[in-house]
Amino acid sequence: MLVVENVSHGFGARTILENVSFRLKKGEHIALVGANGEGKSSFLNIITKKLMPDAGNIKWSSRATVGYLDQHSVLAKGNSIRDILRDAFKPMFDLEQEMIGMYDKMGEADEDQMTKLLEDTAEIQTILENSGFYMIDAKIQEVANGLGLGDIGLDRDVTDLSGGQRTKVLLTKLLLENPTILILDEPTNYLDEEHIVWLTRYLQEYENSFILVSHDIPFINDTCNVIYHLENGELNRYKGNYDEFVRLNEIKKRQEESAYERQVEERKKLEDFVARNKARVATRGMANSRQKILDKMEILERPKEKIKPTFQFREARAASRYIFKTKDLVLGYNEPLTKPLNFELERNKKVALKGMNGIGKSTLLKTLLGIIKPFDGEVELGDYLEVGYFEQESSKDNYKTPMDDVWAEFPGLTNFEVRQALSKCGLSNEHITSQVRVLSGGEAAKVRLCKIMLKDINLLVLDEPTNHLDVEAKDELKKAIKEFKGTVVLVSHEPKFYMDIVDDVWNIEDFTTKIV
Structure with missing residues (x-):
């Protein structure tokens, strides 16, 4: 293929x-x-x-x-979800329009033209029936429901x-x-x-x-x-x-390491023999022979070790007993997304937020942090809060390098300290001198995590931190969250990532006014 x-x-x-x-x-x-x-x-x-x-x-x-x-x-803006999904079958809809056009021509066609038009429409009709054209809406509904679009409503504008x-x-x-x-x-x-x-x-x-x-x-x-x-x-x-793959790759790496070490040992012996014997007439021939072996030997490279990230969050002084309390808090923008919410979070607790996309997990985080105003009600934040907030996506228009991006936020650091901090997050020199906008999703996420790890914090708020992270970075982040003594509020769609590091799971579907 x-x-x-x-x-x-x-x-x-x-x-x-x-x-x-x-x-x-x-x-x-x-x-x-x-x-x-x-x-x-x-x-x-x-x-x-x-x-x-x-x-x-x-x-x-x-x-x-x-x-x-x-x-x-x-x-494209201005289309409903259904419009976009029906577009998957555009060639079939085009055929249907062609067939309708043929039917319109039949009123004025002579006998030969009529025969040709009837043959063509019959052929198109057969193609449409065999392709399941008349079951399209049922097929759209089935796949849309499977991925949760039925709950959103297929007539929703994609702009929203x-x-x-x-x-x-x-x-x-x-x-x-x-x-x-x-x-x-x-x-x-x-x-x-x-x-x-x-x-x-x-x-x-x-x-x-x-x-x-x-x-x-x-x-x-x-x-x-x-x-x-x-x-x-x-x-x-x-x-x-x-x-x-992991099992076979481990075997391959051990074999490469072993072959490299054997060759280093063998070259050392040959070079030592040549150095000791090339000057003596009796052994010069053997020395030259060994030198030829050395010259012909294809030198193996030492297997490259990938930079492994190490994450650790620095802890600030303890916050007050309650991190936040809500009073009849309603989330929303132009319309309410939730019923009135009354809940609180105590210091040093770790909670995960789960629930379907688009029902307000990110909105809840931003409202709690004061980034957006509540639709109604209020949030009372505790005292002495030092927040580290990881947003779900980074700006696609960030023309700075990771070096400049971190330095702009922490101007008191030296060049070496900024490089060291980014290196600890698993970023190489090539990464930290490229623009953030050309980095992969995982590399950009590591830059954002780096900035949080340079702060003293007691409240860590993470919105889908694992989305683009590779396996090693994910494992390291889980370990860092586990070891962090402060409060954690985490949004994630991966129960295997959070279930053994949180004290509680809040299902946002219990709060929402939407049909889920």
Whole structure:
């Protein structure tokens, strides 16, 4: 279905892909995995021809139709959800219009024209019936309900939707198009637990091929049968699920380390022999022979160690007993999103907020922090609060480098201290000197986490912090939250991430006035 040969690509001095090859066979379910910033999204952009590689060839099967959901897809304003979803069947609607036009012509047609028109309309009618055209609305409803769009209402204008809801619309449209190759870049980021379950089942039964980028390990294990691992510009193929890849990759790394160490030892012995014997006439021949072996030897590189992030939150003095109390608090913008809420949070408690997208989790966080005003009622904040707030998405127009971005907020730090702080978060020198807007979602998230970790805080507020983070960064963040002695309010769609680190889970669906 797809063959990629010897593709190389880089940004400036930074090499992303180096002479990589890849193949996708019919019916294969592939996961493309690797740490943040290794080039997974760039690879997808190259194979979908959104980005030209520096070198190499990409060959698609002539029969392939490709559907691509990337992290930055957008929707045209002024359309309802139903309009966007019906657009997945545009070729069929165009055929129907063509058929209607033929019926209009029949009133003025002679006998020969009538025969031709009848044949053509019968052919179109057969195509539409075989394609399930007259079941389109039922099909739209089925897939839309599976991903939670039925709850939002298919007549809602897409302009009114949250970022997560927009992603759901794009994903639903893509599934309805039923391409021969599906390309999904982190599809579970904006999905709730039940919809991830639905998508898992859908992909398990998907007869066509797909390429998936995700950091959700259970999701990959349940849906994929081939893993491609991208690291240090290399792309390696593994048969099996993610757990099998981890096992085989560990063996490969141990073998490479062992081969490197054996060669270092062997070269040391040969070089020592040459140095001791090249001057003596009796042993010069043997020394020259050893030197030839050394000259011909292909020198192995030491396996590169990836920078591993280490996260730690600095603790400020204790806050007052209650972090906040609400009095008949109603969330909303132009209309109320919730009934009046009366609840409180005590110091040093850790709570997770769960619930479907678009029903007010981010709105609740921003209202509690005073970033937006309540629709009604009030929030009473405790004393001595020092807040670290992680927003769900960073600005796409940030032209600063991570160095400049952090320095602007912490001008008292030295160049070395800023570099050190970013390095601890798993960012290399190449990352910290690139503009934030060109970083991957995971790299940009690490920059935002870095700024929080440079503050003394006693209240940590995290809005979907795991969305773009790779597996190692996610594990490290979980450890840091667990060790933090202050108060934590966390929004996440991953129960496996938060269940063993929080004291309580608040389901926002219990607060909302929306139908869920």
